[in-house]
Amino acid sequence: ELKVEQNPLFLSMQEGKNYTIYCNYSTTSDRLYWYRQDPGKSLESLFVLLSNGAVKQEGRLMASLDTKARLSTLHITAAVHDLSATYFCAVDGLDSYGKLTFGQGTILTVHP
Amino acid sequence: SAVISQKPSRDICQRGTSLTIQCQVDSQVTMMFWYRQQPGQSLTLIATANQGSEATYESGFVIDKFPISRPNLTFSTLTVSNMSPEDSSIYLCRAGGAEQFFGPGTRLTVL
Numbered sequence: 001e002l003k004v005e006q007n008p009l010f011l012s013m014q015e016g017k018n019y020t021i022y023c024n025y026s027t028t029s030d031r032l033y034w035y036r037q038d039p040g041k042s043l044e045s046l047f048v049l050l051s052n053g054a055v056k057q058e059g060r061l062m063a064s065l066d067t068k069a070r071l072s073t074l075h076i077t078a079a080v081h082d083l084s085a086t087y088f089c090a091v092d093g094l095d096s097y098g099k100l101t102f103g104q105g106t107i108l109t110v111h112p
Numbered sequence: 113s114a115v116i117s118q119k120p121s122r123d124i125c126q127r128g129t130s131l132t133i134q135c136q137v138d139s140q141v142t143m144m145f146w147y148r149q150q151p152g153q154s155l156t157l158i159a160t161a162n163q164g165s166e167a168t169y170e171s172g173f174v175i176d177k178f179p180i181s182r183p184n185l186t187f188s189t190l191t192v193s194n195m196s197p198e199d200s201s202i203y204l205c206r207a208g209g210a211e212q213f214f215g216p217g218t219r220l221t222v223l
Binding site: 033035040041042043045048088090097098099100101102103104105 | 145206213214219
């Protein structure tokens with residue numbers, strides 16, 4: 001059974017600081033997704049990572065994937081208040097045929 | 113990328129009733145997925161809906177409680193039957209095996 005674990009689950013940051021959210025998964029994966037969710041909203045797709053060593057960046061967010069370590073990171077650079085949201089990683093296992101298994105989510109709060 | 117719409121966007125229902133949620137995709141897809149997000153929780157896959165075959169349910173979810181239809185390659189419905197307050201959740205659909213996009217969700221409150 002594929003398991004996906006995120007840490008930390010809660011992250012309180014000051015504006016301008018850097019931090020990293022970690023996503024570990026238990027079995028070989030075909031692809032890994034990062035999503036953002038604002039309160040009461042659906043999921044906004046941030047990144048799709050398809051291969052070992054993949055790195056993608058959008059604004060202050062950068063995601064990477066290490067398939068050998070079964071680890072993905074979401075790095076936040078110089079946080080701003082608008083980044084406050086819940087961030088999920090989700091993994092598509094090799095034999096799961098498109099089904100995504102989600103991490104618990106990381107609630108990020110950025111303070112002035 | 114596919115555009116996914118859901119109806120209704122939200123509803124408040126009485127205990128014991130049923131609600132059918134619709135998911136429409138603007139392109140043909142083989143696989144559609146239904147997820148549930150209970151308050152303050154992550155997303156859990158309910159079932160996979162393939163056109164022309166029975167839906168495949170994940171552990172803990174049964175067809176009698178969550179019947180699914182998939183009449184064509186662009187549409188699916190999920191019914192939440194005999195509702196109780198524990199069914200209060202956001203229900204989301206996702207289309208396509210490799211697609212990363214979700215529908216806008218249906219926020220269900222059961223009184």
